[in-house]
Amino acid sequence: MSIATILSAFLSSLLIQNTIKIQEVVSAPAGMVWIPGGKFLMGGGGNESRPDELPVHSVEVSGFFIGISEVTNREYSKFVQATGYRTIAERAVDWEQLKKQVPAGTPKPAAEVLVPGSMVFQIPAQVEGTNDYSQWWRWVPGACWKNPEGPDSTITDRMDHPVVHVSWPDAVAYTKWIGGSLPTEAQWEFAARGGLESKPFIWGVQPIDATHANTWQGEFPTNNTRADGFVGTAPVGAFPANGYGLFDMGGNVWEWCQDYYHADVYAERIRKISKGEKCIDPVQHVPTRDLRHPDAPETRVQRGGSFLCNASYCSSYRPSARMSTTPDSATSHAGFRVVMSKEQAHARENVVQNSK
Numbered sequence: 001m002s003i004a005t006i007l008s009a010f011l012s013s014l015l016i017q018n019t020i021k022i023q024e025v026v027s028a029p030a031g032m033v034w035i036p037g038g039k040f041l042m043g044g045g046g047n048e049s050r051p052d053e054l055p056v057h058s059v060e061v062s063g064f065f066i067g068i069s070e071v072t073n074r075e076y077s078k079f080v081q082a083t084g085y086r087t088i089a090e091r092a093v094d095w096e097q098l099k100k101q102v103p104a105g106t107p108k109p110a111a112e113v114l115v116p117g118s119m120v121f122q123i124p125a126q127v128e129g130t131n132d133y134s135q136w137w138r139w140v141p142g143a144c145w146k147n148p149e150g151p152d153s154t155i156t157d158r159m160d161h162p163v164v165h166v167s168w169p170d171a172v173a174y175t176k177w178i179g180g181s182l183p184t185e186a187q188w189e190f191a192a193r194g195g196l197e198s199k200p201f202i203w204g205v206q207p208i209d210a211t212h213a214n215t216w217q218g219e220f221p222t223n224n225t226r227a228d229g230f231v232g233t234a235p236v237g238a239f240p241a242n243g244y245g246l247f248d249m250g251g252n253v254w255e256w257c258q259d260y261y262h263a264d265v266y267a268e269r270i271r272k273i274s275k276g277e278k279c280i281d282p283v284q285h286v287p288t289r290d291l292r293h294p295d296a297p298e299t300r301v302q303r304g305g306s307f308l309c310n311a312s313y314c315s316s317y318r319p320s321a322r323m324s325t326t327p328d329s330a331t332s333h334a335g336f337r338v339v340m341s342k343e344q345a346h347a348r349e350n351v352v353q354n355s356k
């Protein structure tokens with residue numbers, strides 16, 4: 001037996017010991033729960049499902065930790081205080097980037113338009129149909145995560161509400177700082193279902209009412225009856241948790257996922273599964289053309305719907321519903337939550353202990 005063989009065996013034993021240690025010792029990071037992995041049927045069913053939620057297919061997901069809540073303003077404030085990070089909504093608009101997302105030949109807007117800002121939902125007095133969403137979305141200069149409705153608004157009375165006006169890179173920056181990741185679509189949907197199999201809603205089969213989630217009651221977008229208590233965001237955890245103890249997996253704010261949006265990804269998976277391949281921990285790493293945003297070079301997935309969803313307009317509080325959004329887009333109804341692998345949680349544990 002050579003020294004190299006002995007050394008190799010020794011290092012392997014260390015690796016095995018370390019792996020066993022990680023699996024046995026890691027406790028859930030603060031504000032997170034362990035989601036045991038397993039197989040589930042991913043995708044929608046019933047009248048409300050859209051084509052991109054089909055076909056339903058079998059997916060296997062490894063275990064992971066996930067935040068019980070959307071990341072709050074308090075948590076995002078700590079990140080910004082520690083790092084000095086400035087979100088995209090707080091930076092001047094980069095026309096070179098923006099022009100890739102608008103039709104070719106679009107003239108450069110005036111300088112006073114290309115200022116920091118974000119898209120804010122405002123209840124319109126009246127609308128002509130619900131196809132043109134510019135009737136209720138307004139570009140507000142100065143709107144950002146800490147000034148959600150513009151420079152005169154604050155979050156001081158909303159520290160337990162989910163952070164909003166965060167783009168995909170803003171969300172990723174936070175997850176890296178905390179030592180985690182954004183969930184994949186598969187992780188997100190597995191977690192959202194809370195152990196229920198093929199149910200239309202995270203709470204089961206009952207039609208949505210004002211007790212289930214922070215959504216919209218009344219005529220969208222002109223009349224919100226506030227039956228659930230909130231016209232805009234709600235404090236995280238204000239509505240019942242799902243079967244895994246997770247709050248607001250339906251409604252409150254949309255949640256960014258890791259994946260590039262790919263409308264036909266489920267059909268592609270079915271083709272691979274039919275050839276005998278298993279679908280384990282899938283994630284879409286490659287951008288594809290997105291007909292919802294034909295001029296955008298890439299779009300990312302959001303899940304779970306928001307306080308603007310209701311049965312007549314969007315119903316995206318369903319666990320299978322998928323939204324595509326350009327990654328640099330920030331709005332007043334989108335945020336995110338964090339996941340961690342066991343290895344990430346173990347590393348985080350060491351960081352926390354060493355900082356004591």
Ligand SMILES: [Ca+2]
Nearest residue numbers: 214215228230
């Ligand atoms: Ca509401």
Ligand SMILES: [Ca+2]
Nearest residue numbers: 248251253304
């Ligand atoms: Ca949510």
